[in-house]
Amino acid sequence: MIKVMVVDDSAVVRQVVSECLRPASDLRVIGSAPDPIQARELMNRNWPDVVILDIDMPRMDGITFLKQLMAERPTAVIILSSLTQQGSLKAIEALRAGAVHVLAKSTLGDPQRQLAQDVSNLASLVREAAKARLKPIRAASSPVAPLDRPVLAADVILPPPTANARVAASERIVLIGASTGGTQALEAILTRLTARCPAIAIVQHMPENLTASLARRLDQLCQISVKEAAHGDRLRAGQALISPGGKHLIIKRQGNAYLADVVSGPAVSRHCPSVDVLFRSGARSAGRNATGLLLTGIGDDGAKGLKEMREAGAHTVAQDAASCVVFGMPKEAIRIDAAVEILPLDAMARVIEAQLR
Structure with a gap:
């Protein structure tokens, strides 16, 4: 049984969220x-596995509370707030502080009906959050795509790599995937890398408007320079490109250079975006001149x-279990x-810098 605590200054939100989770037997x-x-007082008597937390509340805001939890007793937290709309910095701040998922409350239409739609897949997210292996965070992660999306192979975006991937004379690239x-x-x-590091392309599972x-x-x-990837961007040493949410990032070869192709699909x-799509493009276009890192997710x-x-x-490198928040994607790669x-x-930073030698 997964124990859940709901923390929100709106009685309507607390009621709707509780009713949404009630049918789930687990x-x-x-x-x-x-x-x-008040939440902390209740939690001290019966600690939850997952906390569903608002940001804007009286007496203490949700981000401050999240930071306290992650520093003292790491607990899976799902942020549910109207302040996390449209790629807000609050959403990024919450993820950096240790939130496992961030959901946005809609502010238009009938509040109660709209909230029920916003949290329609909340039970699935709670189950995923409960699996997270959290560690204390002294200095202040990503929502996954909705579970009702179809499971497709990378073949729908680009063909499988050929037996002999093309290899550039000197350019090296690093591809990173995370959730x-x-x-x-x-x-x-990235904060440990020098401006001399190889070109980097990243897929981080995030919704639209958050990746920028x-x-x-x-x-x-x-x-290093970090920017959201745009169609036609050249991969350059000392720079990391992050795939936009809702778009796939493909690396293509042009002469001795590599270009970013940002596509819908x-x-x-x-x-x-999908890590499988990014990695396949690296296999096709760069071969042994590429390094792949698969991180927590x-x-x-x-x-x-x-x-x-x-x-x-x-x-190719997979993150180990001990340092992962969720040892899912790397575990499957190892398997x-x-x-x-x-x-x-x-x-990981040393692995990236080593590609310069």
Whole structure:
């Protein structure tokens, strides 16, 4: 039984969320509170597995409460707030502080009916959040794509790699895929890189309008340049491109250079953008001149693509279980022998820098 606590200053929200979860036989709402102070009192008596948390509340805001939880007793938190609309910095801040998922409350139409639609897949997200392996965060991750998206292979976007992927004379690229916990992992990696690092392309499972905010924040924190990828961008040393939410990122070869191709398409392995699509494009266009890193995340997106990269001669790495928030995607890659190395998060920056030698 997964125990859930709902923390929101709106009695309507607490009621609708509780009613949404009630039909699930494996979930139980053990309490609700109008603010974090009262929530903490209830939690001390019966600690939940998952907390559904608003941001704007009296006495203490949700982000502050989230940071306290993650520092003192890491607990899976799903943010449900009207402040996380349209790629807001609050959504990025919540993910960096340790939230497993971020959902937005709609502000238009009938509030109660609209809220019920907003949280229609909440039970599935709670089950996923309960699986997260969380660690204390002293300094202050990603929502996954909805579970009702179709599961398709990367073949719907581009053909499988050929036996002999083309290899550039000198240019090297690094491809990174991540999901839940990935925003923290990416920050940990990218902030350790020097401006000399190889060109990087990233797929982080996030909804539309959030990836641009993520890129801007990382760009402020890092020595390297970080930006949301646009169609035709050249992959350059000292720069990381992040796939826009809702679009697939494909790497294509042009002469001795690599260009970003940002395309629309159906979800692959339940996600758009999909790590499998990015990795397959690396296998096709770069072969042994590419390095693939598959980081923390729920599900199996990226595992098959990493396998294709390895078969094309690329160096492939999966994050180890101990340093993952969720050991799902790397675990599947390891299971199918897609990874040349299995390394902790703090070793990833060294792997990237080593490609310069």
